[in-house]
Amino acid sequence: MAEPIYSCMRVARVIHEGTCGVTLILDNVLPCQAGQFVMVWLPGIEERPFTLMNDVPATLTIADIGPLTHALCALKMGDSVWLRGPYGHGFPVFGDKLLLIGGGSGVASLALLAKRARSSGLQVRAAVGARSAGLLMLGWYLADLCGKLTLTTDDGSRGLRGSVLQAAETDMPWATAVYACGPEAMLRALANMRATGVPPCWVSLERVMRCGIGVCGSCHCGEHLVCADGPVFAIEQVAVALNNPHP
Amino acid sequence: MVETDIRVNLADLELHSPLVLASGVWGCAAETLIRAAAAGAGAVTSKSCSVLPRRGHPNPAVLPWQGGLINAVGLANPGAAEERDILHRAQQSLRPLGVPLIASIYGGTPEEYARAAGLVAEAAPDIIEVNISCPNVQSEFGYPFALEASAAAEVTSAVRSAYRGRLFIKLSPNAPDIVAVAAAVVRAGADGLTAVNTMGPGMLIDTHARCPILSNKAGGISGTALRPIALRCVYDISQAVCVPIIGTGGIDSGEAALQMVMAGASAVGVGSALAGEGAAVFERINRELAILMRTEGITRLGEVRGCAHG
Numbered sequence: 001m002a003e004p005i006y007s008c009m010r011v012a013r014v015i016h017e018g019t020c021g022v023t024l025i026l027d028n029v030l031p032c033q034a035g036q037f038v039m040v041w042l043p044g045i046e047e048r049p050f051t052l053m054n055d056v057p058a059t060l061t062i063a064d065i066g067p068l069t070h071a072l073c074a075l076k077m078g079d080s081v082w083l084r085g086p087y088g089h090g091f092p093v094f095g096d097k098l099l100l101i102g103g104g105s106g107v108a109s110l111a112l113l114a115k116r117a118r119s120s121g122l123q124v125r126a127a128v129g130a131r132s133a134g135l136l137m138l139g140w141y142l143a144d145l146c147g148k149l150t151l152t153t154d155d156g157s158r159g160l161r162g163s164v165l166q167a168a169e170t171d172m173p174w175a176t177a178v179y180a181c182g183p184e185a186m187l188r189a190l191a192n193m194r195a196t197g198v199p200p201c202w203v204s205l206e207r208v209m210r211c212g213i214g215v216c217g218s219c220h221c222g223e224h225l226v227c228a229d230g231p232v233f234a235i236e237q238v239a240v241a242l243n244n245p246h247p
Numbered sequence: 248m249v250e251t252d253i254r255v256n257l258a259d260l261e262l263h264s265p266l267v268l269a270s271g272v273w274g275c276a277a278e279t280l281i282r283a284a285a286a287g288a289g290a291v292t293s294k295s296c297s298v299l300p301r302r303g304h305p306n307p308a309v310l311p312w313q314g315g316l317i318n319a320v321g322l323a324n325p326g327a328a329e330e331r332d333i334l335h336r337a338q339q340s341l342r343p344l345g346v347p348l349i350a351s352i353y354g355g356t357p358e359e360y361a362r363a364a365g366l367v368a369e370a371a372p373d374i375i376e377v378n379i380s381c382p383n384v385q386s387e388f389g390y391p392f393a394l395e396a397s398a399a400a401e402v403t404s405a406v407r408s409a410y411r412g413r414l415f416i417k418l419s420p421n422a423p424d425i426v427a428v429a430a431a432v433v434r435a436g437a438d439g440l441t442a443v444n445t446m447g448p449g450m451l452i453d454t455h456a457r458c459p460i461l462s463n464k465a466g467g468i469s470g471t472a473l474r475p476i477a478l479r480c481v482y483d484i485s486q487a488v489c490v491p492i493i494g495t496g497g498i499d500s501g502e503a504a505l506q507m508v509m510a511g512a513s514a515v516g517v518g519s520a521l522a523g524e525g526a527a528v529f530e531r532i533n534r535e536l537a538i539l540m541r542t543e544g545i546t547r548l549g550e551v552r553g554c555a556h557g
Contacts, residue, residue, distance in 0.1 A: 005310055008455040039307075043456040047306035080455065084310075210320060211309035215272055215522040217294070218323075223278035228525055241278075 006041060006082035009058060011075050019134030020064040021105065022073045023053060023141075026081060030058040033090025034112035035204055035232045039212045041082040045071045049209045049227070051109040051181075052086060053138070061137055063105035087212045088231050093117060094200050095176020100126040100146075101168045101190070103182020107138045109204040109231075110181055114145040123147055125171050129164025129182075133157035165189055172198045180204070180235075184242065191239040201235040251540040252547050253533060255289070257514045258413045258439050258491050260347045260373055262289030264533050265504060265548060269495050269518030270295055270351040270376060270417070270441075271320065273526075277337035284346035287529030289514065291341065292349040295322055295378040296330035298362045304383070305462040310451060315470015315497060316519045317449055319383040319463035322353050327366035334370035347373035349415070353381065355388050357405035364410040373413065377406055380419035380444035382467045393419035393444070396431035407436035415493065417441040418484070420476045429484040441493040441516065442480050445469045470519035473497045478510045485511025485553050499528070501535025505543075511553040 009026040017023055030038065032055045040060065041047035046068040053061040060081075064073040075081065091113045098117050100110040107128050117124050124145055129152035130136045136151060136158060143149050151159030152167045160167050165186055172178065180190055181204035190201065207219035207226040214228025222241030224230060255265045267290045268274065268283040274294040283291050303323025310317050324330060334350050341348050350372035354360035364375050379402050380393035392398040393416075403416055416432040418425055420443040429440055445467025451460045459465070477496025485492055494507035495516025504515045520528045545551055 001313070003313060004454065005312060005451060005460060006453060008453075041307055041460070043453065043458050043460075046462070082453065082456065210306060211311075211316075211318075211522070213309075213311055213522045214525050215316065215519065216309050216318070216320060217273040217275040217279050220276045220279050223276075223282040225273075225279070225525070228523075 006084045008080055008082050011077050011079045011081065012057065014075065014077060017061060017137040020073070021062055021137050023059060023061045023138070024072065024075060024081065026058040026060070028058055029056045030083060030086060031055050032086035034116050035090035035109055036086035036088050037231055038083040038085035038087070039209070040072070041084070042068060042071050043082070049212060051204065051231070053108045053111045054115065055112065058083065061105065061108035061111070063135070063137065085212065088227055089229070091179055091202055091204070091232050093122070097123045097174055097176045099168060099171050099175035099178045100124065101164055101178065101180040101182070102126065102128045103164050103186045104130055104135065105137060106181035106183070106204070106206070107142070110179055111138055111141055113179060114142055118145045125174065126150070127152065127164050127168035127171070129153065129167065131155065175199045177201070188242045191235050191242050202232050203235050203238065204231045205233065205238065206231070250546065251537045253536055253540070255514055255548050257290065257493070258374065260290070262347065262514060263345060264289035264529070265508065265514045266529050266532055267349070267493050267514050267516045268292055269516035270378060272518040272521055274351070277333050277340070280337045280348070281340045283526055283529065284341055284344050286526035287533050288346065288517070290347040290349055292351055292376060293330065293334060293337070294324055295351040295353040295381070296324040296327045296363060296367065297322060297353045298327050298359050298366070300324065300326035300329070307460050307462055310460060311522060312451060314472030315468065316522060317451055317461065317466045317468055318445065319448070319461045319466030321383050321463060322381060327352070327363045331366050331370045334367055334372055338370055338372065349374040349376050351376045351378050351417070353378045357402045360402050361405040361409035364406045368410050368412065374415050374439070375406070375410055375412060376415045376417055376441055377402060378417045378444065380417050382419065382421060382445055382448045383463060383465070391419055393417070393428060394422050396424070396427045399428045400431040400435040403432040403435035403437050413438045415439040415441050417444050418480070419444050420446040420473070420480050420496070425480050426483050426487045429488050433488045433490050437490060439491040439493070440484060440488070441495055442484055443473070443477050443496050446473055446476055469496065471497045471499065474503060478506060481507060481512050482510040482555060486556060498532070501532050501539045504532055504536050505539055505551070508548050508552050509555040511556070513552065
């Protein structure tokens with residue numbers, strides 16, 4: 001029996017995210033934990049990992065940063081997308097006040113956590129940042145789910161001017177747990193804040209991946225494989241590796 | 248009840264377990280090599296490196312299927328100079344663990360193999376394994392050296408002249424006469440053999456996309472589908488040569504490992520089985536092997552090495 005490697009789904013709806021991103025709502029479901037990822041393939045272009053922004057229906061939020069994401073951003077209703085997975089481990093829920101910190105397209109990794117937490121009656125606050133207003137993603141989605149949503153931009157073109165981490169700091173005493181995804185410099189800064197007593201913190205890491213199933217080793221972060229051991233880690237697990245990026 | 252001992256000797260190296268982390272799996276970084284060793288591997292093999300860095304093939308490059316894995320990573324590596332530093336870092340932690348380090352090298356010509364060997368030798372690996380059998384780069388390099396005895400021997404001689412340490416040659420299950428290739432590389436100076444690399448190349452096609460899935464179209468087959476072929480290769484080779492063999496191909500249990508030893512292997516490579524299970528696979532196979540040996544009344548693996556020959 002030749003079982004398919006991928007689930008082939010069609011784009012049911014396209015939502016534009018800022019000036020150079022999209023959310024693709026697909027026509028099928030792919031049940032997953034919040035924070036798990038799928039390998040997304042467009043034949044003739046490439047395959048890369050993306051966190052599922054939603055699972056019922058399967059939904060991807062994409063920032064246009066390379067050949068595959070550019071092609072994904074150009075998809076129209078009815079076009080096909082190939083997914084395999086879900087893979088990896090998602091976010092554990094700790095306590096009843098969750099603070100989400102998303103930098104750039106990293107916010108997509110936190111959206112399903114916000115939805116699940118809210119439907120379980122937990123309180124959610126979020127800080128979402130980007131370089132400029134046009135690069136902010138999923139603010140519209142999180143606004144309905146979060147008791148408080150703080151937007152930041154590096155250039156001050158929307159929300160607070162400055163780093164999203166700085167903006168989130170004021171909500172840390174409120175939170176029972178912090179969840180973050182974004183540029184590595186942001187996660188490194190978060191890891192180095194640990195000494196000042198922030199709540200338990202989990203981060204979702206992004207790496208170049210080949211297999212997605214823990215065999216090729218391409219996505220290592222220190223001794224950890226981001227695909228199989230992560231992509232979600234307790235920040236203590238990866239703090240040393242984030243501060244010592246060996247080749 | 249017999250006391251079992253899963254330690255093996257591999258080219259005068261004492262391995263606390265016969266399980267060897269196979270090349271191409273986890274071996275990109277010092278930290279992951281060390282993790283595999285700490286998890287129970289008796290020796291660990293780094294990912295093949297060439298003199299110059301290689302990006303490898305674009306994704307899709309590694310896919311799971313019902314029979315195991317198919318891959319066309321295309322020998323992505325940071326180049327031998329950087330690899331030497333990775334190996335050096337790995338060796339600093341592996342030595343105290345008593346886990347030998349095997350450095351895998353690749354080249355487009357015998358001279359490139361020799362240069363790569365010279366560079367990684369500076370990190371003092373315990374064995375250099377020469378990958379002459381990658382089936383995923385034919386469009387770039389032509390057929391692998393491992394398919395033909397004289398070509399394989401030529402690479403072996405070139406590396407032998409550049410490196411005085413333990414030298415293993417990794418053979419291809421696709422060779423029309425793997426025994427002749429094995430004999431030729433041993434005559435050319437190999438101290439041991441790794442048998443086998445992935446087979447094929449094979450292909451997966453997506454029904455809806457109506458095209459091959461791998462960006463390279465074709466890729467090497469490993470895992471369960473390879474095991475009977477690897478067993479036969481090791482069985483045939485071990486009758487013809489008197490050097491140690493790391494039997495590799497679809498080993499995912501203590502029973503499969505023991506069968507590989509019975510075919511004639513001194514140690515047993517583990518690669519595709521890490522998919523999904525991770526490093527825990529080493530501890531599990533070690534445990535299963537010890538239990539099976541007790542059940543079968545085997546004290547040491549040397550007692551049954553090659554016993555399938557009768």
